[in-house]
Amino acid sequence: MEKSQLVVIPSPDISHLTSTIEFSNLLINHHHRLSITILIIAAPPDATAVSFLNSISSSIRQRLQIILLPSDHSDNSSHYQKRKSIFLESTVQLTKPRVRDAVSNLxxxxxxxxxxxxxxxxxxxxxxxxxxxxGVPSMVFYTSSAASLGVLLHVHTLRERDAFDTTTSSGGGDLATEIFADPVPLSVVPSFAVEEDWKTFFWNYGRGLKRAKGIIVNSFEEFESHAIRAVSDSGIHVYPVGPILGLKADSDSDKSDVIEWLDNQPPSSVIFLCFGSRGRFDEEQVREMAYAIEKSGVRFLWSLRKPPPKEGNNNDSAEFEFEDILPKGFLERTAGIGRVIGWAPQTKILAHKATGGFVSHCGWNSVLESLYFGVPIATWPLYAEQQMNAFQLVRELKMAVEICLDYNMVYNSGGNFVSAEKIEKGIRDVMREENEIREKVKKMSEICGKALTESGSSHHHLGRLIHDITKMEAHYGVFVFGAEFMLNIG
Structure with missing residues (x-):
């Protein structure tokens, strides 16, 4: 059988890079007749792409060809922070000639x-x-949920038909869609899908998704069965091949003092608070979180990042002292039951038997990791599609506890304020031993593990994906998917 070559192009964002590398590794392990080249775009304001590439193991590099394509985009960090998605879009557009040259060379x-x-x-x-x-077909690797994919495609179709009233997006209202059983509050739909300022970007974004010959989703059938079915019924070829998790990289690192501390805690006794690489709160909100944690009396591990710089202050150094922003005496009073840390080895912490709950921003990778390890979430989404993830977990699936659903932090520039009382309640609720949500998450964790086995649903969809990719043929604008035919209208 002739070997087939795939070109994989991630987005220049660290969370997308990690899952794309893992997915590519999964593909090539599943089918030895595939050759995969990953073309990585380096966006100037985010040097994590380069450091991440340096951390990729030699065993993965032997299987995947990885090429770093420098971006032609100017380094405009303030523009990047205010309009990250637009910045990424323009960066991708400007890198097209480099991709064209790289593929020609290949x-x-x-x-x-x-x-x-x-x-x-x-x-x-x-x-x-x-x-x-x-003259070759394209598929999209969608790094978030099938539910968010379905809602965004639905909103895009409404906007194409001029049947969507964007004036209600800021003042409330609901969106009826087949993706969820109940109407979705517009407050949890990503702002770039509903705000007029983002109309051009969202038009291009949705059109790009619809041009693809299939969409690969980092999810699994049993978890999002309703959403996957609804998207498929709309005519989209969906391949739920997840959860795709970066577990090996974490497990290869040396044992940290954080893990040693967890080793000395009772089973399921520690609440873990972590909000991703961009999850930063102002000092007032940090203090309110500290009051809630202390009053709850629960053992805790808190990954705390430096608050965003105040207006007019450009000093955004990563170095800071926890004492400068926490309530006076907090660290001393809680020394016996908790730890405040900077960067956290998240997968290792979630995998630890002492971890009993997770206060999370509901980034999709974090949601999947919590499910995989059976740790229930208390939701505190910050931006992008995280609000929709939280809504799905709390309202649709009833598999998480709500702290909030629509905090709406815009790229670390501040947001709504959540009281200590509300945070404390969320912590207590998610840490209760006798908890229906905990039982649901535990059962879904078992299903999640089975989905990845040779007889599991994700393994089946991965095989279907590889079959379709290797059997596609382009001829006069018609692409063949096994026995099915789709007209290329892109």
Whole structure:
């Protein structure tokens, strides 16, 4: 059988990079006739791409060809923070010529495998234009939930038809959709989908998703069965192949003092608070969180990042003292039951038997990790699709405790204020031993593990994906998916 080559193009964002590398590794382990080249775009304001590449193990590098493509975008950090998605979109557009040249070099190399197609990140769909130039189909790797995919596609269709009233997005209102059993509050729909300022970006974003010949979702069938079915019924080829988790990288690191501290705690006794790489709160909110943690009396492990710089102050150094922003004496009073740390080895902490609950921003990777390890979440979403993830967990699936659903922090520039009473209640609720939510999460954890086995649903969909990729043929604008035919209208 002839070997097939795939070109994979992630978005230049660390959370997307990690899951894309893991997914590519999963693909090539599943099918030895695949050759995969990953073209990584380096966005100037975020140097994490380079450091992440340096951390990739040699065993993965032996299986995957990884090429770093420098961006032609100017380094405008303030623009990046205010309009990250637009910044990424323009960065992807400007990198098209580099991708075109890289793929030309790949396909012209002696003995190069046949180019079968592109797999592009959900924010890199502009690269479908390049795939079209090479006469090969493209699929999208969607790094979030099937539910958020379905809602965004639904809103895009409404806006195409001028049937969506964006004036209600800021003042309340609900959105009826087949994706959820109940109407979705517009306050939890990502702002870029409903605000007029983002209309051009969202038009291009949704159109890019609809141009793809299939969408690979980092989820699994049993967890999002209703949403996956609804998206599939709309005519989209969906491949739920998750959860795709970066577990090996964490497990290879040396044992930290944080894990040693957890070793000395009772089972399921520690609440873990962590809000992702961009989850920062102002000093007032940090103090309110500290009051709540202390009053709850629960053992805790708190990953605390430096608050965003105040207006007019550009000093955003990562170095800071916890004592400067926490209530006076907090660290001394809680020394026997808790730890405040900076960066956290999240997967190791969630995997630890002492961890009993997770106060999370509901980034999709964090949601999947909590499910995989059976740790219930208290939701505190901050931006992007995290509000919708929280809504799905709390209201639709009833598998999480609510602290809030629509905090709406906009790129670390501040947001709503959550009281200590509300935070304390969320902590107490999620840490209760006799808890229906805890039991649901535990059962879903078992199902999650089975989905990844050879007889599991995700393994099945991965095989279906590889079959479709390797069997696709482009001929006069018609692409063949096994026995099914789809007209290329992109």
């Amino acid at each position: 396909t012209s190399a002696p003995g190069s495998p046949r180019l079968a197609g592109f797999i592009v990140d959900m924010f890199s769909t502009a690269m479908i234009d390049v795939a079209d130039e090479f």
